Amino acid sequence: MGMILELGGVVMEFCSDRKLPLSPVLASFQKDYQAEPEVKIDLTWDWENSRHPVTEFVGEDLLQEYYREGEFCFCESKGGKAPVTCTCYNRDFTWIQCAVNEKPFLEPPDTVDKILRLLPMRAIFLHFHTLFLHASQVSAGGVGIVFSAPSGTGKTTQARLWQKYARAELICNDRTLIRKKEGSWNTYGYPIDGSEPVCSSAVNRLGCIVLLKQGIENQVRRLRTGQAVSMLMEQTVMDCWDIQAREDVMHLLLEIVQEIPVYQQICTPDNRAAELLKRTLIQEGVITNGSDCKTFMG
Numbered sequence: 067m068g069m070i071l072e073l074g075g076v077v078m079e080f081c082s083d084r085k086l087p088l089s090p091v092l093a094s095f096q097k098d099y100q101a102e103p104e105v106k107i108d109l110t111w112d113w114e115n116s117r118h119p120v121t122e123f124v125g126e127d128l129l130q131e132y133y134r135e136g137e138f139c140f141c142e143s144k145g146g147k148a149p150v151t152c153t154c155y156n157r158d159f160t161w162i163q164c165a166v167n168e169k170p171f172l173e174p175p176d177t178v179d180k181i182l183r184l185l186p187m188r189a190i191f192l193h194f195h196t197l198f199l200h201a202s203q204v205s206a207g208g209v210g211i212v213f214s215a216p217s218g219t220g221k222t223t224q225a226r227l228w229q230k231y232a233r234a235e236l237i238c239n240d241r242t243l244i245r246k247k248e249g250s251w252n253t254y255g256y257p258i259d260g261s262e263p264v265c266s267s268a269v270n271r272l273g274c275i276v277l278l279k280q281g282i283e284n285q286v287r288r289l290r291t292g293q294a295v296s297m298l299m300e301q302t303v304m305d306c307w308d309i310q311a312r313e314d315v316m317h318l319l320l321e322i323v324q325e326i327p328v329y330q331q332i333c334t335p336d337n338r339a340a341e342l343l344k345r346t347l348i349q350e351g352v353i354t355n356g357s358d359c360k361t362f363m364g
Contacts, residue, residue, distance in 0.1 A: 068080065068081045068082075069086075069088065069096060069178060070096065070097050070098070070099050070103060071092060071095045071096055071097065071178070072095060072097045072099075072267070073095060073187075073191075073243070073254070073256065073257075074191055074194075074196040074198070074243030074244075074245055074254045074256065075194075075196060075243070075245040075247050075252060075254060075269070076104050076105060076190070076191065076194045076196060076245070077097065077099055077101070077103045077104045077105070078103055078104065078105040078106070078107060078190075079103040079105070079106045079107070080107050080109060080178055080181075081106065081107070081108050081109065082108075082109040082110075083109070083110050083111065083112070084109070084111055086109075086176065086177055086178055086181075087176070087177060088177075088178070089177040089178065089179050089180075091179050091257045091263065091265045092177075092178055092179050092257055094265070094266070094267040095257055095267045104194060105159055105162065105190060105194075106160075106161070106162065107162045107163075107164060107185070108162065108163045108164070109163075109164050109166070109181060110163065110164070110165050110166070111165070111166050111168060111174075112165065113152075113165050113166065113167045113168070113169075116152065116154070116163060116165035117138070117140075117152070117154040117163065117165075118140070118152050118154075118165075119133035119135055119140040119142070119152075120135065121133070121135060122134045122135050124307075124308075125305065125307030125308055126307065127305070127306070127307065129143060129144060130142060130143050130144065130186070131144065131149075132186075132305070132307070132308075137156055137157070138154055138155070138156060139154070139155055139156070139157060139186075139189075140152060140153065140154050140155075141153040141155075141185070141186040141189075143184040145167070145170040145171075146170060147170070148167060148169065148170050149167060149170075150166070150167050150170050150171060150184065151164055151165065151166050151167065151181075151184040151185075152164070152165050152167070153165075153184075153185055153186055155186070158193070159189075159190055159193050159194075162185075164181065164184070164185060166181075166184075179257055179258065182257065182258055183258060188303055188304050188305050188311075189305060189308075189311070191243065192304065192311060192314055192315065192318075194245070195245065195246065195318055196243055196244065196245040197243065197244040197245070197302065197315070197318055197319070197322065198241070198243055198302065198303040198304065199212065199214055199241070199242045199243070199244060199275075199298070199301060199302055199303065200214060200216075200217075200240065200241070200301045200302070200303055201213055201214035201215075201221060201238075201240075201241070201242040201275075201301065202221040202222050202224070202225040202236075202238060202239050202240065202242070203225065203236075203237040203238050203242045203253055203255065203270075204225050204228045204229060204234040204235060204236055204237060205234060205235040205237055205268060205270045206228065206232065206234045206273070206347075206353045207353065207354065208270055208271060209270060209271055209272075209273035209352065209353050210237070210242075210252075210253030210270035210271060210272045210273055211228065211234070211273055211274060211276065211347070211352075211353075212242050212244070212253060212272065212274070212275045212276065213225055213276050213278055214242075214275060214276070214277055214278070214298065214301045215277060215278035215279070215301065216300075216301070219278050219279065219280060220278055220280060220333065220335055221239070221240070221278060222239050222240075222262065223335050224276075224278060224331075224333060224335075224339060224340060224343075225239070227336070227337055227339065227340040228340050228344075230337075231337045231340055231341070232340065232344060235266075235268065236264055236266070237253070237255045237264060237266045237268055237270070238255040238256060238259050238263075238264050238265075238266060239259055239260050239261075239262045239263065239264050240259050240260025240261070240262075240263075241255075241256040241258060241259050241260065241303070242254070242255070242256070243255075243256055244272055244322065246321075250271055250272075251271070251272040251322060251325065251326055252269050252270065252271060252272060253269070253270045253271075253272045254267070254268075254269055255267060255268060272322075272326055273326075273327075273347070273352045273353060274326060274327045274328065274329060274347065274352050275294075275298070275322075275323075275326065275327075275328045275329070276328075276329045276330075276331050276343065277289070277294075277297050277298070277301075277328065277329065277330045277331070278330075278331055278333055279330060279331070279332050279333070280332070280333065280334075280335075281332035281333060281334065282334065283332065283334075284331070284332065284333055284334055284338055284339045284342045285331070285332040285342075286329055286330070286331045286332075286342055286343055286346045287329065287330055288327055288328070288329050288350075289323075289328045289329065289330055291320070291323050291324060293330075294319075294323040294328035295316060295319045295320055295323055297330070298319050298323070298328070299312075299315065299316065299319065302315050302319070327350065327352060329343075329346070331343055
């Protein structure tokens with residue numbers, strides 16, 4: 067079976083030696099493309115006859131271990147005594163094979179969205195110059211407003227205030243993708259979107275990024291380039307063990323913040339914070355006060 071998805075502006079074809087049903091969360095991300103996909107991922111359940119790493123362990127996080135052997139890289143998803151998947155790929159991601167080890171699973175992954183959690187998606191997105199950000203997002207008249215902050219700060223709260231009082235469209239709660247295509251920075255939702263997934267595949271022009279901080283008095287200020295990059299580095303989803311990945315993320319962030327405004331907002335969890343930010347964004351020309359971005363109501 068085959069399936070083509072567009073994730074973060076990257077066109078990916080999934081080919082499997084076993085039929086996988088299309089889960090509802092991926093339905094809107096499925097595309098019908100005639101052109102060659104940017105990434106092709108072959109899924110196999112033939113664990114014994116697939117490629118596995120032998121040497122050159124290079125790094126790990128809580129969920130995955132990484133290896134390099136000659137022209138190939140490997141990402142193994144941890145599963146206790148044995149890995150649950152092994153993804154083998156070359157460094158430009160023109161060839162990717164993900165082998166599923168069914169033995170450690172009580173219920174082996176049976177949909178593509180479950181497989182996505184086990185792939186080296188951070189590395190794939192970064193290779194295609196796509197920023198993977200810990201952030202919520204709304205669309206105000208087709209303009210993406212991205213809220214980023216550590217967990218518990220209020221990203222979802224601020225996004226829902228815009229949804230409620232300005233009739234903005236909620237795109238995602240916890241993961242936002244940003245990529246430049248045809249000269250424009252665009253924002254994308256992601257199907258793997260935290261504990262309250264929205265799973266919107268809407269594409270919007272990136273208007274601004276807002277870094278949140280809780281406070282008792284609402285304030286908004288535009289950040290300088292160095293401040294913005296430093297604070298956004300902490301909220302970027304990346305392979306922190308990989309020095310080259312950190313450098314690539316820094317270059318990507320520099321490119322974004324030199325073209326897109328980044329604000330810090332000290333905010334309260336009510337519509338006063340959203341109203342102040344909306345007023346600021348209108349004054350600075352990020353959004354317009356038209357019929358697609360309604361006036362806030364107390």
